[in-house]
Amino acid sequence: MAKNDVKTLKIAQKVWKNGELINWEDARVHVMAHSLHYGSSVFEGIRCYSTKKGPAIFRLREHIQRLLNSAKIYRMETKFDCDALCEAAIRVVKESQLGQCYIRPIMFRSLDEQNPAFGVNPFPNPVDCFIAAWDWGKYLGDEAVENGVDVCVSSWTRITSNSLPAMAKASANYMNSQLIKMEAILNGFAEGIALDDRGYVSEGSGENIFVVKDGEIYTPPLGASILPGITRDSVIKIARELGIKVHETSIQRAALYVADEVFFTGTAAEITPIRSIDRITIGSGKRGEITKKLQEAFFEIVHGERPAPNQEKWLTYVEDARFYHRV
Numbered sequence: 001m002a003k004n005d006v007k008t009l010k011i012a013q014k015v016w017k018n019g020e021l022i023n024w025e026d027a028r029v030h031v032m033a034h035s036l037h038y039g040s041s042v043f044e045g046i047r048c049y050s051t052k053k054g055p056a057i058f059r060l061r062e063h064i065q066r067l068l069n070s071a072k073i074y075r076m077e078t079k080f081d082c083d084a085l086c087e088a089a090i091r092v093v094k095e096s097q098l099g100q101c102y103i104r105p106i107m108f109r110s111l112d113e114q115n116p117a118f119g120v121n122p123f124p125n126p127v128d129c130f131i132a133a134w135d136w137g138k139y140l141g142d143e144a145v146e147n148g149v150d151v152c153v154s155s156w157t158r159i160t161s162n163s164l165p166a167m168a169k170a171s172a173n174y175m176n177s178q179l180i181k182m183e184a185i186l187n188g189f190a191e192g193i194a195l196d197d198r199g200y201v202s203e204g205s206g207e208n209i210f211v212v213k214d215g216e217i218y219t220p221p222l223g224a225s226i227l228p229g230i231t232r233d234s235v236i237k238i239a240r241e242l243g244i245k246v247h248e249t250s251i252q253r254a255a256l257y258v259a260d261e262v263f264f265t266g267t268a269a270e271i272t273p274i275r276s277i278d279r280i281t282i283g284s285g286k287r288g289e290i291t292k293k294l295q296e297a298f299f300e301i302v303h304g305e306r307p308a309p310n311q312e313k314w315l316t317y318v319e320d321a322r323f324y325h326r327v
């Protein structure tokens with residue numbers, strides 16, 4: 001990805017920190033913050049889309065709940081509950097005037113500068129929570145959503161559930177993601193697909209993966225060391241509404257090569273088709289019909305032009321968000 005220039009990138013000028021809004025320049029941490037040394041952070045990525053009724057945050061509550069679950073797994077205590085953090089995210093978006101943006105809540109073990117504690121034991125360190133936002137374009141390149149990307153199967157194995165649980169969206173997991181991503185980029189691919197410790201397909205460095213074969217959809221189960229993706233959940237529900245069968249099941253590496261269509265899902269990646277894997281063309285080498293159908297429904301839903309499946313409420317309209325209080 002291209003380097004971002006702070007002058008050209010649209011960034012929310014206010015960052016939420018432990019209950020208040022502070023300036024972007026002041027959103028800093030100490031070099032001895034626990035998380036910097038030991039990876040003790042959990043975070044989220046949430047998109048806010050433009051709609052006819054103003055900006056709307058996609059599945060905000062589900063993302064914040066996953067953040068709280070990630071924190072719980074790592075025994076991080078916070079006084080902010082789901083409502084408070086949803087409200088905080090809305091404040092950041094509203095204050096930013098960005099309209100569409102990407103929201104990044106992060107909760108981490110920091111440093112009490114008056115009473116510092118060092119070493120692996122995380123318990124003495126305070127937990128801080130920040131929420132920043134910026135306008136983030138297409139994750140895997142501008143044309144990726146339409147034309148698809150060329151990817152590889154990584155030589156790195158995905159983290160395992162009994163060492164680093166993928167169920168928590170923990171920063172430390174992303175060291176594994178970085179190994180996968182760097183190897184892919186240096187070998188000329190846009191992304192890498194990791195296999196789990198059993199050798200079955202797991203996920204991309206920052207995306208879940210779906211396979212289409214004979215009109216039905218297959219995706220690795222939660223037990224394959226995947227993040228329980230919110231876009232993944234959305235796509236499963238949309239597909240079922242469209243009458244397409246979805247199977248959450250173990251997928252062999254070779255099944256990727258002979259699939260009719262393969263695509264990634266993620267907040268940042270949205271729904272991105274994969275046109276080749278390890279230089280083997282997938283299907284026709286173009287975005288497949290089912291991928292396209294799912295994309296169309298997905299983008300209509302996120303822009304408020306189509307109801308979510310099962311009458312679920314997936315959008316939080318920033319303008320009329322009930323619990324927003326101005327500072």
Ligand code: PPE
Nearest residue numbers: 045205206207208227229230231266267268
């Ligand atoms: N797996 C991983 C490892 C992952 O990081 C993501 C999101 C997903 C699956 C999809 O989850 P969801 O966003 O709930 O559908 N990755 C986030 C971070 C990307 C980044 O580079 O940072 C994202 O898409 O926001």
